[in-house]
Amino acid sequence: MSAGNKSRPFSLPVVHSYVLPGGPKVYAVPRPELPLISIHLMIPRGAEADPQGKAGLSNLAAEMLTLGTTKRSASQLAVQVDALGATLAARSDWDATYLHLSGLSEDFEVLMGLLVEILTQLAFLPEEFEELRRRQIAALIQQKDESQIIADERFEEALFQGTPYDHPVYGSLNSLPDLSCEEVKEFFEGSFCPEGSLLVILGDVKAETCFRWAEVNFPAGGQGKRWETGEFSALPVAGVKTLLIDRPDLTQSQIRLGHIGIAHSHPDYFSFEVMNYILGAGGFSSRLMQRIRSQLGYTYGIRGSLEPRKRPGPFTISTFTPTETTYPCVQEIFSVVKTFMAQGATDREREEAVNFLTGSYPMKFETRSQVAQKILQAELHGLGLEYLSAYPKRISAVTLEEIARTARTHLHPQRMLAVVVGRAEKFRRAFEELGPVEMVS
Amino acid sequence: MSNGLRILVAEVHSLPVISYQVHFAAGSRYEKPGITGITHLFEHMMFKGSKELGPEEFSRIIQANGGTLNAFTTTDNTSYYENLPADKLELAVRLEAERLENLRLTEENLEAERQVVRSERKLRSVNSPFGLIVEQLFALAYEQHPYRWPVIGWDSDLRNLTLEDCREYYRVHYAPNKAVVVIVGDVDAGEAAKIVERYYGHLTSQPPPRLTITPEKPQRGEKRAVFKKISQVASFFAAFHIPGITHPDLFPLQILCMALSTGRSSRFYEKFEKPGKAVEARAEMGYPPFFSMDPGLLQIYAIASPSVSLEALEQEVWEEVEALRREPLSPEDLAKVKKQVRSAFLQGLQTLFFQGLLAGLYQVRAGDFRLFYSVYPQYESVTAEDVLRVARTYLRPENRTVVQLHPVSQKEHEDLGEVE
Numbered sequence: 061m062s063a064g065n066k067s068r069p070f071s072l073p074v075v076h077s078y079v080l081p082g083g084p085k086v087y088a089v090p091r092p093e094l095p096l097i098s099i100h101l102m103i104p105r106g107a108e109a110d111p112q113g114k115a116g117l118s119n120l121a122a123e124m125l126t127l128g129t130t131k132r133s134a135s136q137l138a139v140q141v142d143a144l145g146a147t148l149a150a151r152s153d154w155d156a157t158y159l160h161l162s163g164l165s166e167d168f169e170v171l172m173g174l175l176v177e178i179l180t181q182l183a184f185l186p187e188e189f190e191e192l193r194r195r196q197i198a199a200l201i202q203q204k205d206e207s208q209i210i211a212d213e214r215f216e217e218a219l220f221q222g223t224p225y226d227h228p229v230y231g232s233l234n235s236l237p238d239l240s241c242e243e244v245k246e247f248f249e250g251s252f253c254p255e256g257s258l259l260v261i262l263g264d265v266k267a268e269t270c271f272r273w274a275e276v277n278f279p280a281g282g283q284g285k286r287w288e289t290g291e292f293s294a295l296p297v298a299g300v301k302t303l304l305i306d307r308p309d310l311t312q313s314q315i316r317l318g319h320i321g322i323a324h325s326h327p328d329y330f331s332f333e334v335m336n337y338i339l340g341a342g343g344f345s346s347r348l349m350q351r352i353r354s355q356l357g358y359t360y361g362i363r364g365s366l367e368p369r370k371r372p373g374p375f376t377i378s379t380f381t382p383t384e385t386t387y388p389c390v391q392e393i394f395s396v397v398k399t400f401m402a403q404g405a406t407d408r409e410r411e412e413a414v415n416f417l418t419g420s421y422p423m424k425f426e427t428r429s430q431v432a433q434k435i436l437q438a439e440l441h442g443l444g445l446e447y448l449s450a451y452p453k454r455i456s457a458v459t460l461e462e463i464a465r466t467a468r469t470h471l472h473p474q475r476m477l478a479v480v481v482g483r484a485e486k487f488r489r490a491f492e493e494l495g496p497v498e499m500v501s
Numbered sequence: 502m503s504n505g506l507r508i509l510v511a512e513v514h515s516l517p518v519i520s521y522q523v524h525f526a527a528g529s530r531y532e533k534p535g536i537t538g539i540t541h542l543f544e545h546m547m548f549k550g551s552k553e554l555g556p557e558e559f560s561r562i563i564q565a566n567g568g569t570l571n572a573f574t575t576t577d578n579t580s581y582y583e584n585l586p587a588d589k590l591e592l593a594v595r596l597e598a599e600r601l602e603n604l605r606l607t608e609e610n611l612e613a614e615r616q617v618v619r620s621e622r623k624l625r626s627v628n629s630p631f632g633l634i635v636e637q638l639f640a641l642a643y644e645q646h647p648y649r650w651p652v653i654g655w656d657s658d659l660r661n662l663t664l665e666d667c668r669e670y671y672r673v674h675y676a677p678n679k680a681v682v683v684i685v686g687d688v689d690a691g692e693a694a695k696i697v698e699r700y701y702g703h704l705t706s707q708p709p710p711r712l713t714i715t716p717e718k719p720q721r722g723e724k725r726a727v728f729k730k731i732s733q734v735a736s737f738f739a740a741f742h743i744p745g746i747t748h749p750d751l752f753p754l755q756i757l758c759m760a761l762s763t764g765r766s767s768r769f770y771e772k773f774e775k776p777g778k779a780v781e782a783r784a785e786m787g788y789p790p791f792f793s794m795d796p797g798l799l800q801i802y803a804i805a806s807p808s809v810s811l812e813a814l815e816q817e818v819w820e821e822v823e824a825l826r827r828e829p830l831s832p833e834d835l836a837k838v839k840k841q842v843r844s845a846f847l848q849g850l851q852t853l854f855f856q857g858l859l860a861g862l863y864q865v866r867a868g869d870f871r872l873f874y875s876v877y878p879q880y881e882s883v884t885a886e887d888v889l890r891v892a893r894t895y896l897r898p899e900n901r902t903v904v905q906l907h908p909v910s911q912k913e914h915e916d917l918g919e920v921e
Contacts, residue, residue, distance in 0.1 A: 070517050093515055094847050126765075134775075138765035143837045145844030164844055194777040198806040202780045204733045205630040309731040309914055311921070312623035344548070344560035354557050357616035360624055380624055412565035419567010419586050422516050427851040 070422040072449055073431055076267035082280035084257035087435055088267035091428055097168050097263035098428035099175060101159040102436045105251040106152040108224040108371075116231015117239060118152040120192065121248040125150040125159055127188040129181040134188050137174075146171060152229055155370045156440055157251065162429070165264035172273055180279045182248070189241035200233050207481045208380075210305060211314035214500060215479040218303055219320060219374055223292040260435050262428040292371060300476050300495040306484035313386040313482030314378075317393055319472050321375030324368035324441040330454045331462040332366060332470060337413040338405045338463070339397070339471075340364020340377055345412060351396050352379065358389045370441060375470075383483045387490035390478060397473045404464035418452040505678025505706040508697050509860050509870055510690040513853060519686030520853040521583045521593040523601075524861040527674035528577040529652045530714055530795065536666050538654015541574040542618050543670050547581065548572075549610040552603035556610060559596055566592055576648055577794040578865045579674075584854055587687040591696050597682075598700035601675055611664050619660075622653045627920050631804075634728050634738050634906050641724050642740045642798055642902040646717040656921040676707035681870075683861040685853045717742065717796060724902040729917060732908040734780060735811040739903045740798040743786060743895050746867045751792055752879040753887035754799060754895065758784040759838045760830055760888070761801075761821065766837070768821050773803060778814055780804040788845075789876045790862035799895065811905060819898075826892045829885035842880045 076088045084101070107118045126148050128134040141148045146163030159178070161171050203209050213228055220226040227235070259278070261270045322328060333341075340348045341364055352362045358381045367373035377397075381389040405413075425431050438447045478491070484499060491497045502508065529540050550556040563570045568585030583593040626632035636651050643649035653659075682701070684693045720742055744750055761784040762769040773779035782803040787793065803818055805811045830838075849855045864870035909917070 094850060096847055142764035142766040142841060145840030191775060191777060198777055198780050201807050202734050202804060207628060308911060310628050312628050343564060344557040345564050353617055357613035360617050360621035382620060415567055416564045420569055422518055423584055
């Protein structure tokens with residue numbers, strides 16, 4: 061305890077692990093403060109494994125996990141989950157598929173029983189699949205009204221063209237109508253619990269109880285093969301290319317600028333994190349926010365982000381600004397990035413970035429789901445749990461020189477992709493000064 | 502404290518961190534026509550510098566000490582918070598007290614922030630699929646009470662607000678007797694309170710402002726409107742007047758909302774979302790501690806799937822609501838929702854930030870932080886008869902306001918004039 065005194069040192073939650081013979085590795089994290097339980101299964105195969113033209117397959121397979129077993133229809137499963145005050149959710153992201161159950165610790169055995177039932181007695185009912193697909197198509201149509209989502213989607217599609225990351229995880233209006241229940245089932249059976257799957261259980265339950273339960277009840281020997289996305293290289297972008305999506309009804313443009321970044325496992329990931337805090341991720345401490353929002357008032361928010369993926373993910377500068385300031389805003393972003401690369405960071409900026417990233421680190425372990433995500437991400441990216449304890453030291457060790465080198469090596473303002481959703485005719489000519497401009501639907 | 506500042510401290514020693522929060526009795530309900538949005542704009546100005554600090558330096562220093570921070574403005578309060586290492590408590594207290602006393606308000610900062618807030622308004626309302634529909638819903642449901650204008654304000658008012666308006670707002674609303682300080686986390690309560698007293702003790706209270714809040718009169722018949730805009734889908738947003746935060750009927754009302762739309766076994770999900778009639782269908786009214794101070798609105802909305810008739814969908818939604826006014830919830834349904842409440846309540850308690858909000862917002866909105874202790878027991882004591890009674894009392898068609906979104910073409914959109 062402290063109040064003006066030295067703070068207690070932060071200790072990572074105690075994580076117990078156990079390798080289930082023929083099954084996933086199991087982690088147990090006892091958190092007895094509240095009578096809650098949180099169960100996370102991760103299968104290391106996600107939308108990267110969607111075959112060409114089958115965008116959304118992995119995510120549909122994940123969703124089907126929540127839509128009935130041979131013992132219970134989708135509605136009966138929903139009634140059971142809700143009656144426990146629990147939540148059941150499944151989704152894919154690029155590199156993995158996640159199944160999550162959370163509820164009260166008094167229901168630990170029932171919830172674990174549901175998990176096993178889902179994994180071993182999945183129904184794959186065609187009528188549930190049809191309804192699910194209909195819902196997803198309707199949601200995608202509605203999503204066309206969301207300019208932020210359009211900007212994100214078009215940006216990633218163009219950036220990763222010809223690679224396994226080139227389609228939306230949730231599929232598209234082109235791909236979803238052609239997917240069949242049989243294909244989804246096959247996809248699931250090919251990915252069920254291969255080597256590298258993880259089960260993380262957190263909450264008011266003892267580690268031995270978790271392990272004993274998993275040993276007795278968890279299905280052994282999944283048939284799935286571990287998926288490995290090979291190295292890929294996206295089409296090289298020369299110069300600055302702009303894609304404009306015309307939306308004459310918008311009074312404010314959504315802007316995405318960026319290029320492919322580095323993988324989470326890249327040795328420069330730590331220095332990139334410190335560098336990007338100073339450039340674009342540090343809120344009001346970042347150069348982009350200071351210039352674009354605080355000094356110029358062009359936007360309510362601007363952020364630079366590198367998405368951690370197994371293969372290099374997107375580095376994106378995202379913002380929005382009224383139609384009339386769209387091009388000036390983009391010009392200023394380039395100016396900030398280039399100035400930063402030329403000048404590097406200051407001592408004070410480095411110190412503040414390190415202090416923020418290390419000082420706020422304990423707060424990332426507050427909820428059970430946060431802890432689970434930290435464990436899963438560390439393992440998924442092959443970093444191991446030692447990554448979690450080493451993080452503050454590794455961040456603190458990043459030097460000014462490394463920040464400058466990382467900026468020079470991994471930021472490429474001379475070959476960026478720009479995507480803008482807004483009143484294209486108002487700024488199309490201006491963008492032609494940057495390089496080729498393409499109008500897309 | 503003798504100057505009217507209330508301090509609430511809770512010791513929680515799970516992690517070496519704290520949540521420091523300052524909640525002001527300053528929300529859009531205290532505004533007047535012509536200066537709508539000033540409460541929220543002023544929240545932005547609180548980050549633009551003080552006697553000691555330059556613009557945005559407050560944020561930079563907190564982050565440089567391992568903290569995260571933000572602020573939010575609602576109809577009833579403006580709240581500032583820092584979540585940071587426990588040994589940085591004094592820093593947060595000192596900086597918050599300093600900007601409460603010595604804020605620097607300049608024309609230059611106001612102009613930059615005016616544009617930022619107008620950009621935020623475009624993001625949240627003008628260019629969002631349903632933002633303007635919800636604004637219209639509140640403007641129609643309330644005829645007299647200040648809840649009829651949006652927290653972010655009308656764009657024309659944002660353009661016209663002056664530095665003098667900001668100064669006056671600061672003088673009247675930012676005083677120790679209008680604030681509640683909450684500290685939750687790894688602290689010694691006595692020592693923490695002493696630190697707060699050290700930095701806030703010399704501040705003087707302000708006479709309470711003359712409130713000009715006109716209460717809303719009971720609604721005596723359904724009100725309807727149509728809003729036309731470019732959209733892929735049609736939808737409707739409806740609202741029923743319900744009581745304010747201290748009224749016990751809010752608990753059965755929320756159980757009613759959850760029976761309608763929480764979880765995949767809920768009535769709306771089963772009837773509308775699962776078969777693909779609606780992209781989304783919800784009944785909601787906020788949750789503790791975000792119940793509104795004055796009588797608020799229970800909202801029901803549905804976004805029709807493409808090619809589904811909005812009129813038919815709306816009719817079916819009202820049939821589901823009518824069913825709750827005819828028959829009590831079954832014992833199984835009531836038990837299910839109560840368990841969902843318990844689980845959600847415990848999930849919320851995982852963060853120090855939410856624990857602080859519970860105490861701070863009950864104090865500033867309801868006048869007594871201790872009311873949050875009774876939140877969970879009040880849910881537990883709700884009976885099926887209570888739910889039936891509140892459904893019959895509040896979900897009457899005469900108490901209903903409905904705004905439908907009708908999609909139009911680009912040409913029609915332009916003919917209707919610019920949105921702002």
